[in-house]
């Protein structure tokens with residue numbers, strides 16, 4: 321404290337913390353108002369099948385905040401999860417997907433699938449199933465074209481209710497994917513007890529395919545596991561053709577990543593800003609150096 325600039329530094333540091341805290345509080349407190357004010361938007365990221373054909377999209381939420389600009393879910397979903405308001409966000413997402421699905425379907429002659437993310441809180445909040453059931457019915461959406469992505473940690477956090485809701489959604493005809501698979505530090509035994517259709521390999525492993533033999537090993541092990549349990553595999557975070565080739569060689573079913581498209585707003589999709597037919601061609605000869 322005896323040094324003048326020491327004190328100055330201290331003041332700046334603490335005011336940055338206060339700013340940060342204020343921002344968090346402001347964001348957290350305005351979630352419900354933001355729903356009312358239509359500040360949330362769904363962005364869609366394309367997924368391709370093994371031939372490069374457009375399979376569908378993952379819906380990813382963005383908050384067009386009047387003061388802070390575009391906020392990513394990584395910033396506000398954890399806060400919404402803490403306060404329980406994520407349940408309101410999820411309902412908004414389900415509704416939005418149901419509304420936008422009709423326009424999305426105009427992009428292809430074959431049925432397109434849309435997946436959306438559930439959080440831990442959703443898996444223990446009453447009426448999730450009823451809400452999905454009613455909303456899909458109201459908008460005449462075929463449940464076969466809807467997929468729910470759940471992380472294994474969210475699932476395991478409240479296993480019994482999660483299992484109940486997931487089973488109901490599955491019986492309705494929706495698909496279930498385990499998101500960020502391989503990062504949850506859990507035993508694998510639960511896999512035989514739950515209704516799951518797809519494992520999504522976490523992007524961390526995909527990212528390291530080029531550089532780490534251990535990540536390649538984890539990736540191929542997850543794919544083998546999925547195949548032996550007759551689950552489909554979706555790889556996310558694909559950014560290079562080297563990663564794509566390696567995944568194709570292992571028999572990965574679905575492909576998602578910046579290599580094909582970033583998540584983009586519906587209006588950009590409808591304006592054909594993405595050339596997605598096909599997302600890649602079958603004749604890809606890039607090979608990984610596995611030495």
Ligand code: C2E
Pocket residue numbers: 365379380381392393394397406410413436437438439469499500523556557558559576577578579583
């Ligand atoms: P996630 O479900 O695992 O989604 C994948 C994230 O990876 C997305 O980030 C996506 O934009 C990003 N990504 C996709 N491909 C690539 C790639 O090639 N390279 C890189 N570097 N990143 C890629 P985003 O949109 O920021 O979402 C982050 C997380 O927020 C999601 O992870 C999901 O857990 C959560 N989230 C997003 N939307 C919702 C939502 O509507 N509800 C809930 N509950 N959670 C959501």
Ligand code: MG
Pocket residue numbers: 378437469499
């Ligand atoms: Mg996801």
Ligand code: MG
Pocket residue numbers: 499500520522523556
């Ligand atoms: Mg993921």
Ligand code: MG
Pocket residue numbers: 500
């Ligand atoms: Mg993630």
